[in-house]
Amino acid sequence: MHDILLVEDDEMIREATRLTLEAHGYRVRTAADGVTGLAMFREQRPEVAVLDIMLPGLNGVSLAGRIREESGVPVLLISARNDPVDVVMGLEAGADDYVTKPFEGSVLVARIRCLLRRAAPAEPSADAPGPAGPLRFGDLLFCPTTLEVRLNGRPLALTTTELKLLREFTASAGTVLTRDLLLERVWDYAWSGDTRVVDVHVQRLRAKIGRDRIETVRGFGYKLRA
Structure with a gap:
């Protein structure tokens, strides 16, 4: 059973969302403001945090x-x-996904499932053996099997999304990857034509x-x- 933190100040939306998620097998803990939500996150370490943007105390x-x-x-x-x-x-603050209200419960559940799949450790493909060792691009070193990243010899911390983006880029170095292709491979679902999420995460990866x-x-x- 996966643990979800839901921070939403509207009581009706909060309870309806909690019931929907619990009906799909998630264990949900809720907060009505950002300060309480942060304290609960630090105490319970959920597997996904679902945050309303307009929150009292500390916005989403x-x-x-x-x-x-503090966490990936x-x-x-x-x-x-x-x-x-x-x-x-x-997205620039560090969010991985967003959903616009009003939303169908099934859509929210699907998005959460995708986030959990992306956060899970990557498994090597049985169809194609992985590279024998780390890949080097100038002063950047990336190992697809251990997901270790080094820049100028120093370990580099990347989020799960950034690691998956880098894995796609290094596997196809020198090849143009469209935004739609990156959405499909990294985010694991179609984004209804909205590619801003790719641009933002690429910018974050570039900065690192x-x-x-x-x-x-x-x-x-x-x-x-290349």
Whole structure:
């Protein structure tokens, strides 16, 4: 049974969402404000945090940022606002996904399942043997089997999403990967045409491994310089 932290100040939405998640087998703990939500996160360490953006005390974007400073636990934001600025701010703060209110319970459950799958340790494919050892790209070293990343010889901490992005880029170095393809491989589902999430996470990865290492191919997508 997976543990979910739900932080939502609207009591009706909070209870309806809790019941939906529990009906699908999740163990749900709830909070009505950001400060309480952060304390519960630190105490219970859930496997996914579902956060409303508009929270009293500490809003969802700030809470997502605090969680990301301390943990790689997947964070899903929910909000009645679909302004691109709010979406991008949430993703840049460290959120992995977002859902706009009103949402179907089945959609939220599907998104959570995807986050849990992405957070699970990667298993090597039985169809294609993995590379014999680490892959080197200048001063960047990446081992697809251990998921170890080093930059200038120093260990580099990446989130699960960033590791999966880097794995896709290193497996196809020099090849253009479209945003839709990255959505399918990294996020494990179609994003209804919204590719902002890819752009934000690529920017975050660039900030860690070097901004010039991943090239933007205008109108198509991205590629890792071989």
